[in-house]
Amino acid sequence: MEAVEKDILRGGQFLVKETKAEDVFTPEDFTEEQQMMKEAVMEFNDREIIAHRERFEKKDYAYTEECMRKAGELGFLGVAVPEAYDGLGMGFVSTVLTCDYISSGTGSFSTAFGAHTGIGTMPITLYGTEEQKKQYVPKLATGEWFGAYCLTEPGAGSDANSGKTTAVLSEDGKSYKINGQKMWISNAGFCKLFIVFARIEDDKNITGFIVENDPSNGITMGEEEHKLGIRASSTRQVFFNDTVVPVENMLSERGNGFKIAMNALNVGRIKLAAACLDSQRRILTTAVQYANERKQFKTPIADFGAIKMKLAKMAADAYAGESATYRASKNIENRIAMREASGNTHQEAELKGVEEYAIECSILKVAVSEDVQNCADEGIQIFGGMGFSEETPMEAAWRDARIARIYEGTNEINRMLSVGMLVKKAMKGHVDLLGPAMKVQEELMGIPSFETPDYSELFAEEKDMIAKLKKVFLMVAGAAVQKFGPDLEQHQQLLIAASDILIEIYMAESAILRTEKNAKRFGEDAQKVQIAMAKLYLYNAVNIVEDKGRESIISFAEGDEQRMMLMGLKRFTKYQNYPDIVDLRNEIAEKVKSENKYCF
The missing domain is CATH 2.40.110.10 (Butyryl-CoA Dehydrogenase, subunit A, domain 2)
Known part of the structure; x- marks a missing residue:
């Protein structure tokens, strides 16, 4: 068990410890059982939800309830529930997978499903007494009863x-x-x-x-x-x-409600990220199909550079979202298994397993909820005037996506939480931020190396860039903690800027690690477009980190300290070899265009 524990990074440690590509879980690692579950859920979604989209738009609440009952009969409401309480007792990855592929038909059903399986059922599964679980959970797992x-x-x-x-x-x-x-x-x-x-x-x-x-x-x-x-x-x-x-x-116990609420939200956050993923895939597919058919100036609009730029970003964001969500869900699953093996009950193991990765859950909630909104927004733009019409699915997708930035804790709250929780973990000694932050401080004072690094291996420069972006966060957060101490939480704009740096590091690194792992096993040629998406995502992330880093530094540093940190920021966000961003976008867009769908 000791060896296993060493291999599993604790929550937040991605910032200060290297993650190897072979250690991340990717959607390409789904088991046969998980593939079967994915296909069953997609088939249900197509048949019962997407085929009746207009009923949801017309506020047919009874149909939402009917679909929930059918989902219960098929076992989808009980994926995460132990078999002892009439659930399927599947692992955390399977729970996230189900949430992903069942949620894209309409936000109405997605919300009903998430509210019932997550915050409706799960608090009893994780905090209930044996009597409470026996009395209520089987009814909830089968869809006989619904929870709120x-x-x-x-x-x-x-x-x-x-x-x-x-x-x-x-x-x-x-x-x-x-x-x-x-x-x-x-x-x-x-x-x-x-x-x-x-x-x-x-x-x-x-x-x-x-x-x-x-x-x-x-x-x-x-x-x-x-x-x-x-x-x-x-x-x-x-x-x-x-x-x-x-x-x-x-x-649970008297006064434990706040803890229950917070832990329920942690699980809700990663599930909400998952619930936005297939929506992105389907929005992009709908957009590219329209762009291939719609002709202007005797040319399909999918051939125009302005549209390719949009399609490429939509694809890269969806790909990074998938990569990060499944990376974190497997980390949680592994931590749960580790705790069960060391003698924890399933309840304790799941609670502690999810709580361990609360930082990653907040990161995912923010990143993917904003990406799905941007994806829907660009989907409307690609459709032009038709996108603004209720006759096309884009305007409903945009409206449904909007709530994701509000529930399970607003994105503003989650941004501040992610940094706040990381600092608390550092104070408890769970994540060593101080040591690496001091090293960055020393590096800033030292003479920069003028050696040209060897970037001949796949992603060598990109991984070096990720390491440098981590230095930006450590530089900014370290100096801010030193300056403000426990009053840091009063500086909300600084926390939000720092969290944006943290979010981009996790998302970009996840896309690169997934692609590196798959390039090693399937060959680089087979992953050519995925490599382009990972590079495009990172390029966009570097720009965000540079912008938010500068905003942070000038908000609290002055004089020589400010000049030194800004020089460090410039050094840490500079490519040795800048990627040809237009080429990357064109390559991604051409692939999506030729397949006429999100195809990764």
Whole structure:
């Protein structure tokens, strides 16, 4: 077990330790069982969801519920649930894979599926007593019942622990009475069970409860919310008025609700990233098919450089998103297996496994939710005026994508969390940031090397560039921590800029490692376009890092320190051999064009 532990980087360590290409998991590593699951899920998605897209756009809530029931009958709602509770008991990668390929038909179904399997079912699976799990999880895993998650309130959004909903113990000590108002509750219109967060007396932290949805028990609902997108996702306010809940329905311990909420969101974040992936693939496929058919000036618009530029970026972003999401999901799966082997229960192992990679989960949530929005936006642009029409699927894709930047913690919150969690891990000694940051400091003071490095091997310069981008983060974060100490969290714009550097490092490195691994086993010729996508993604990432690095440095450094750091930034973002970016884009676009789809 010791050897296995050494091979698995801890969460956040990607920044300070080298990851070898052979150690990352890629979509090309799916097992036969995972391939079969992928095909089954895609077939369900095509048949039940994409074929009836207009029903979702017309707010057919009953059809969303019907599709959820069918997904339950096929076992898709119980992929992550242990077999002991009527689930399929599959690993974390399979859970993420299912979420990926079931989510692209419409954001309405994707939201219902994610809310039920993630924040509706999972808190009981991971925090429930044996009695609670036996009573509720089989019903949720099979789709007999549906779940919802009641955390947000009119005055408690990002500050989840500030909720005003109360739980008061009865005189006989046998039940709690819950009073309060929850809002933006996904699946509220058809769920049978709520995970409700309320405060007992003056407790510092909220407490979780399992509450059955019984209108005769003081539970009422607002009307369905009319939303920009995800139109057939049931979203209502829920009011609790002296709702009686048996004491045995408390989830975990008193005051543990905030922890449950945060850990549920960690899993929700990586699943949300996965839920955006196939949407990107399908948006790009739809866009390139239109671009191949649409002629202007007697030429298919797919042949124009302006369109090729868009197609290439859409493809590279989707490819990097896949690479990073499956890399992290396998890390989580390995960590869970390691903890189970060392004697943890499945509950403990899964909780700690996901918590370990909370930084990566936040990174993925931000990066992929923004990429799917940009992809849909460019999809509309490629369609031109037709893209703005409800007759084409692009405008619905754009509207559905918009929510992804808001739920599971806004992207602003996740950006600040990713850096904040990394600094906390460093303080606990889980990630050595101080040592590498000091080395970067020394390098800045020293004389730069004028030797020309050997970049003859595939990705030699790109991997060197990734190492240099990590130095940018360590330089900026190290100096900021020194200057502001515990007050760093007050400097939100600086944290957001630093997190953008962190995000680009993880995403670009994931794309390069995936491609390097596959080039070694399938040959470089077979991975020619993937190599181009990894290089294009990195080039764009370097520009972002340079921009955000400069913004960070000039926000807190002055005089000689500022000049030295800016010189370091220039050195760390400079290519020895700049890639021909137009050639890379053309190569990617030509491949997508000739295949008439996202084909990687």
